[in-house]
Amino acid sequence: xxxxxxxxxxxxxxxxxxxxxxxxxxxxxxxxxxxxxxxxxxxxxxxxxxxxxxxxxxxxxxxxxxxxxxxxxxxxxxxxxxxxxxxxxxxxxxxxxxxxxxxxxxxxxxxxxxxxxxxxxxxxxxxxxxxxxxxxxxxxxxxxxxxxxxxxxxxxxxxxxxxxxxxxxxxxxxxxxxxxxxxxxxxxxxxxxxxxxxxxxxxxxxx
Amino acid sequence: xxxxxxxxxxxxxxxxxxxxxxxxxxxxxxxxxxxxxxxxxxxxxxxxxxxxxxxxxxxxxxxxxxxxxxxxxxxxxxxxxxxxxxxxxxxxxxxxxxxxxxxxxxxxxxxxxxxxxxxxxxxxxxxxxxxxxxxxxxxxxxxxxxxxxxxxxxxxxxxxxxxxxxxxxxxxxxxxxxxxxxxxxxxxxxxxxxxxxxxxxxxxxxxxxxxxxxxxxxxxxxxxxxxxxxxxxxxxxxxxxxxxxxxxxxxxxxxxxxxxxxxxxxxxxxxxxxxxxxxxxxxxxxxxxxxxxxxxxxxxxxxxxxxxxxxxxxxxxxxxxxxxxxxxxxxxxxxxxxxxxxxxxxxxxxxxxxxxxxxxxxxxxxxxxxxxxxxxxxxxxxxxxxxxxxxxxxxxxxxxxxxxxxxxxxxxxxxxxxxxxxx
Numbered sequence: 001x002x003x004x005x006x007x008x009x010x011x012x013x014x015x016x017x018x019x020x021x022x023x024x025x026x027x028x029x030x031x032x033x034x035x036x037x038x039x040x041x042x043x044x045x046x047x048x049x050x051x052x053x054x055x056x057x058x059x060x061x062x063x064x065x066x067x068x069x070x071x072x073x074x075x076x077x078x079x080x081x082x083x084x085x086x087x088x089x090x091x092x093x094x095x096x097x098x099x100x101x102x103x104x105x106x107x108x109x110x111x112x113x114x115x116x117x118x119x120x121x122x123x124x125x126x127x128x129x130x131x132x133x134x135x136x137x138x139x140x141x142x143x144x145x146x147x148x149x150x151x152x153x154x155x156x157x158x159x160x161x162x163x164x165x166x167x168x169x170x171x172x173x174x175x176x177x178x179x180x181x182x183x184x185x186x187x188x189x190x191x192x193x194x195x196x197x198x199x200x201x202x203x204x205x206x207x
Numbered sequence: 208x209x210x211x212x213x214x215x216x217x218x219x220x221x222x223x224x225x226x227x228x229x230x231x232x233x234x235x236x237x238x239x240x241x242x243x244x245x246x247x248x249x250x251x252x253x254x255x256x257x258x259x260x261x262x263x264x265x266x267x268x269x270x271x272x273x274x275x276x277x278x279x280x281x282x283x284x285x286x287x288x289x290x291x292x293x294x295x296x297x298x299x300x301x302x303x304x305x306x307x308x309x310x311x312x313x314x315x316x317x318x319x320x321x322x323x324x325x326x327x328x329x330x331x332x333x334x335x336x337x338x339x340x341x342x343x344x345x346x347x348x349x350x351x352x353x354x355x356x357x358x359x360x361x362x363x364x365x366x367x368x369x370x371x372x373x374x375x376x377x378x379x380x381x382x383x384x385x386x387x388x389x390x391x392x393x394x395x396x397x398x399x400x401x402x403x404x405x406x407x408x409x410x411x412x413x414x415x416x417x418x419x420x421x422x423x424x425x426x427x428x429x430x431x432x433x434x435x436x437x438x439x440x441x442x443x444x445x446x447x448x449x450x451x452x453x454x455x456x457x458x459x460x461x462x463x464x465x466x467x468x469x470x471x472x473x474x475x476x477x478x479x480x481x482x483x484x485x486x487x488x489x490x491x492x493x494x495x496x497x498x499x500x501x502x503x504x505x506x507x508x509x510x511x512x513x514x515x516x517x518x519x520x521x522x523x524x525x526x527x528x529x530x531x532x533x534x535x536x537x538x539x540x541x542x543x544x545x546x547x548x549x550x551x552x553x554x555x556x557x558x559x560x561x562x563x564x565x566x567x568x569x570x571x572x573x574x575x576x577x578x579x580x581x582x583x584x585x586x587x588x589x590x591x592x593x594x595x596x597x598x599x600x601x602x603x604x605x606x607x608x609x610x611x612x613x614x615x616x617x618x619x620x621x622x623x624x625x626x627x628x629x630x
Contacts, residue, residue: 019592019595019596022595023591023595024543024547025426028528028531028532031531031532032527032528032531034531035248035527035530035531036527038247038248038249038250039244039247039248039527040247041250042250043247043250043251043252044250044251045250045251045252047252050265
């Protein structure tokens with residue numbers, strides 16, 4: 001049996017109740033007034049699909065519930081284009097290696113362009129298998145794969161939800177105005193960066 | 208046109224159909240409003256999608272079709288009867304609880320006396336039954352209501368259900384004592400048990416609503432009604448967290464729905480009792496059409512609407528409190544009843560008896576009653592403050608720690624190793 005003398009109270013925050021607290025009712029009235037203010041106050045629910053949250057790069061703190069932060073939201077993927085409109089991916093397989101759900105399937109081929117060795121002949125992402133963790137985006141050395149703010153992706157079959165290269169590039173075209181491509185700051189590899197961050201481009205005459 | 212109604216039996220039958228239909232419809236919509244109010248308090252909207260048969264593409268009637276969809280869903284669900292239940296009692300319990308919640312409605316005085324043929328006499332009363340012992344009937348039948356909970360808990364053959372049922376029984380027994388005392392106040396001052404008579408004792412010249420004379424009794428009765436309907440913060444019978452739903456853990460489909468509907472039907476009838484005993488029933492002061500002299504059929508409908516509005520306020524209060532207060536612990540529940548409400552109830556009953564001794568309820572002026580009543584209530588409150596002020600209360604609300612002298616074996620110093628041999 002544990003006796004009171006066996007108990008060492010380290011931080012005794014118990015205090016005597018006030019008279020009002022011991023009569024319950026005044027405190028209950030206080031609680032009711034709090035909930036009543038909530039009841040007549042503003043609703044925070046967004047009435048999707050009639051109202052959709054607006055994607056933005058910067059938070060507008062005056063109304064944080066009506067927006068999605070496009071810079072950090074992890075929705076459907078996209079494959080970025082470089083300054084020339086070509087697919088920015090260099091088929092290095094880093095995203096597929098990092099992917100914990102094994103949902104990225106890449107087939108590499110020799111690049112038709114002189115500024116890189118490989119490019120993806122096929123690039124499929126199974127959007128049903130993906131867990132939207134964003135590790136592919138972190139792994140990518142040229143920032144070619146990114147997660148966007150789009151979340152309302154639907155399909156009528158599983159096959160339809162496997163996004164191929166063209167579909168992923170379409171997502172880029174759709175979302176680039178609101179969420180521009182990041183600059184590839186890690187390597188500046190080849191000519192895959194965006195126009196305002198161009199490393200010197202190899203001409204192909206060196207070989 | 209309305210001649211056939213000029214007979215209490217026919218009138219009661221018609222009223223019965225109307226009232227049962229109205230109450231059952233109201234019960235369905237109570238569930239809708241419960242969810243709405245829960246949503247509002249939590250800064251949500253609550254159900255707002257189910258309209259009527261998709262009548263309009265972008266307008267959902269504020270989700271008013273939700274109860275119909277819910278009812279349909281419950282009807283179509285599989286009715287599971289677990290293998291080892293006590294079958295007759297298992298089936299009987301939800302039926303019993305809903306039947307009892309419904310037959311209480313019989314004595315609620317909805318609209319006062321009606322003069323149908325216009326000859327100045329009071330022909331029929333807008334009440335399904337108007338017995339001399341209306342209040343006694345109400346209390347007796349309402350007390351059977353706890354059987355449904357206890358039987359359901361017992362028949363389910365589930366320890367959590369049984370706990371729920373036992374808690375229900377202990378709680379109802381405890382709270383019926385202060386409830387009886389608070390109701391006794393009204394009975395003593397009115398001198399009768401007939402519910403329509405109790406309303407008539409609060410209206411008209413020289414009379415005043417009982418709540419103005421006995422506010423403490425009213426508060427005690429409101430609290431006990433929360434406990435009697437097992438609504439939060441007194442819903443220990445169905446603690447989701449500890450008892451997995453309590454007495455209705457094993458119930459599914461329409462049997463579960465009956466328990467659910469009975470809870471709301473109980474709220475409606477208990478709110479009606481509160482209105483009749485303390486808030487003048489269908490009466491509002493100074494409003495024409497709501498006085499006992501107004502006996503036309505239209506006045507009756509107006510009175511019914513006023514009583515319904517008062518009931519709706521209490522239903523709202525039930526829901527508002529439910530989404531505000533956390534549940535009591537069981538010892539706190541018992542303490543509130545036996546150390547808080549029972550002494551308060553005794554105080555107000557003594558006050559009512561004192562007022563009868565001085566003939567106050569028979570006084571000509573309502574001012575005398577109010578002044579006498581409020582002075583008495585203030586005295587009771589002062590006594591309570593003095594009593595409570597003399598004792599100490601810890602924030603945890605638990606029993607105070609035992610002193611060493613209370614222990615059987617001699618106390619050890621605090622530094623002694625825990626679990627060591629005692630001296």
